[in-house]
Amino acid sequence: xxxxxxxxxxxxxxxxxxxxxxxxxxxxxxxxxxxxxxxxxxxxxxxxxxxxxxxxxxxxxxxxxxxxxxxxxxxxxxxxxxxxxxxxxxxxxxxxxxxxxxxxxxxxxxxxxxxxxxxxxxxxxxxxxxxxxxxxxxxxxxxxxxxxxxxxxxxxxxxxxxxxxxxxxxxxxxxxxxxxxxxxxxxxxxxxxxxxxxxxxxxxxxxxxxxxxxxxxxxxxxxxxxxxxxxxxxxxxxxxxxxxxxxxxxxxxxxxxxxxxxxxxxxxxxxxxxxxxxxxxxxxxxxxxxxxxxxxxxxxxxxxxxxxxxxxxxxxxxxxxxxxxxxxxxxxxxxxxxxxxxxxxxxxxxxxxxxxxxxxxxxxxxxxxxxxx
Amino acid sequence: xxxxxxxxxxxxxxxxxxxxxxxxxxxxxxxxxxxxxxxxxxxxxxxxxxxxxxxxxxxxxxxxxxxxxxxxxxxxxxxxxxxxxxxxxxxxxxxxxxxxxxxxxxxxxxxxxxxxxxxxxxxxxxxxxxxxxxxxxxxxxxxxxxxxxxxxxxxxxxxxxxxxxxxxxxxxxxxxxxxxxxxxxxxxxxxxxxxxxxxxxxxxxxxxxxxxxxxxxxxxxxx
Numbered sequence: 001x002x003x004x005x006x007x008x009x010x011x012x013x014x015x016x017x018x019x020x021x022x023x024x025x026x027x028x029x030x031x032x033x034x035x036x037x038x039x040x041x042x043x044x045x046x047x048x049x050x051x052x053x054x055x056x057x058x059x060x061x062x063x064x065x066x067x068x069x070x071x072x073x074x075x076x077x078x079x080x081x082x083x084x085x086x087x088x089x090x091x092x093x094x095x096x097x098x099x100x101x102x103x104x105x106x107x108x109x110x111x112x113x114x115x116x117x118x119x120x121x122x123x124x125x126x127x128x129x130x131x132x133x134x135x136x137x138x139x140x141x142x143x144x145x146x147x148x149x150x151x152x153x154x155x156x157x158x159x160x161x162x163x164x165x166x167x168x169x170x171x172x173x174x175x176x177x178x179x180x181x182x183x184x185x186x187x188x189x190x191x192x193x194x195x196x197x198x199x200x201x202x203x204x205x206x207x208x209x210x211x212x213x214x215x216x217x218x219x220x221x222x223x224x225x226x227x228x229x230x231x232x233x234x235x236x237x238x239x240x241x242x243x244x245x246x247x248x249x250x251x252x253x254x255x256x257x258x259x260x261x262x263x264x265x266x267x268x269x270x271x272x273x274x275x276x277x278x279x280x281x282x283x284x285x286x287x288x289x290x291x292x293x294x295x296x297x298x299x300x301x302x303x304x305x306x307x308x309x310x311x312x313x314x315x316x317x318x319x320x321x322x323x324x325x326x327x328x329x330x331x332x333x334x335x336x337x338x339x340x341x342x343x344x345x346x347x348x349x350x351x352x353x354x355x356x357x358x359x360x361x362x363x364x365x366x367x368x369x370x371x372x373x
Numbered sequence: 374x375x376x377x378x379x380x381x382x383x384x385x386x387x388x389x390x391x392x393x394x395x396x397x398x399x400x401x402x403x404x405x406x407x408x409x410x411x412x413x414x415x416x417x418x419x420x421x422x423x424x425x426x427x428x429x430x431x432x433x434x435x436x437x438x439x440x441x442x443x444x445x446x447x448x449x450x451x452x453x454x455x456x457x458x459x460x461x462x463x464x465x466x467x468x469x470x471x472x473x474x475x476x477x478x479x480x481x482x483x484x485x486x487x488x489x490x491x492x493x494x495x496x497x498x499x500x501x502x503x504x505x506x507x508x509x510x511x512x513x514x515x516x517x518x519x520x521x522x523x524x525x526x527x528x529x530x531x532x533x534x535x536x537x538x539x540x541x542x543x544x545x546x547x548x549x550x551x552x553x554x555x556x557x558x559x560x561x562x563x564x565x566x567x568x569x570x571x572x573x574x575x576x577x578x579x580x581x582x583x584x585x586x587x588x589x590x591x592x593x594x595x596x
Contacts, residue, residue, distance in 0.1 A: 052554035056549040059498050059552055061518070063498055063499075065411065068409075073406060080402060084398075
């Protein structure tokens, strides 16, 4: 507010252009404006200026509509569809849901069945829904978005949990520096993208093989990771809920992993799958390394299926140029997230868990960990 | 389904989305995306940046639907999200000094050239808009181009109404000169960055008298 409530009347005529522009825009208090209007009306130059400002506004009003280009509209539709899909997963795989057999009433969103530390309370920051129509208990309910649903009802979601608020961006201090290289990288990435992915997937396949062999060696009885809290290489299958059915979006690993028993929640990561739904891996903070076998080789999905978006996300996380070993949709402390494994220049494997907002708008980094691959 | 969605109000669609309706948000977006795009494009001036900002805004709106409160119109709420996404990107763009704002000039490059070829005035206005400081351009775009009230624009930008008025005043004065409605008459002693003394209306043949520096007060908060 630049105008005094009711103060000195600017000098004129002759008037300064800005005085007249302010008068025209309604900046002055009415009593001051009335005096100015009277003076301006008596001044031909001031009248001409006010008329010019009117003409300017008319020109601006006359700007034609700018319809959204089809390509941008399609991009938005895709982004929204990805969000919708993520929400579907979040609803079908509520964080903290126990494997089959656990009474639904015991499944509070903050009560992870792992018995581990309660993750940061993202739920507390979620605004209440506009209408309280979501179940507040874990009573079974059909999925809200049943496009892919082909089985029995799955666990209902927790209040406000499916779409948590995006954490503030800009957590990474080097974001701006990384972003500066984005534009240059975009062109380069587009040209060498296939080669990069081929390399990345080749490494990913090798990593996956190593972990698979390791898992078999560690668990020759065919119960990999079962009931082993903090097991180093907990492999999981798509049948974690015991309700797996054929025809899932992602085939179950062929490593012979069996569905964990109901008390297997002590494993740091669990893959939970509802019938007919894309598998979502629940990852707990500080156990990112356990995700490696599951990330390896996974092609980017959701928003990161767009190479430019993935590049932007990597740049935002100061990971520009690092080979992507895989991108896995996960559920992290109640948020839909993506785990990205990267081969760093030092031959270490860096795992980022980022929210779906990761991209040019910010890092959306939830956690990261570097380990020797 | 489509007809049913079309008959629902914005607030109904947003509420339906917040409660799990898989189609409601798409219907809401389809209803407003042209205006959202116009705001983004005319604010950012770069179609790629505008598309990025709009996508960010859509995702933010998708997730924040439950936080919407009925005190404001859904359109104002949506545009505030778009504006914030644009501001966020503009701030970051300024942090990249080596990246030009727009390689193709400040016109509206996302609009097919053939559709705009016969609108030289439109291009002139768009180019002139591109020369304004971001805060003035945002205010002008919302109020004078998109037709929002000062109050709605203030709500969208999160500033006082007086600030919107002042920014509009500054921007309009500059545009009036650039668009030829006013003739810029630099006066002796005018200092760069100082409020330009009044030019005369072009229609009067430039016979305006010289103007004194009478509006220094405007420098304090006009943006």
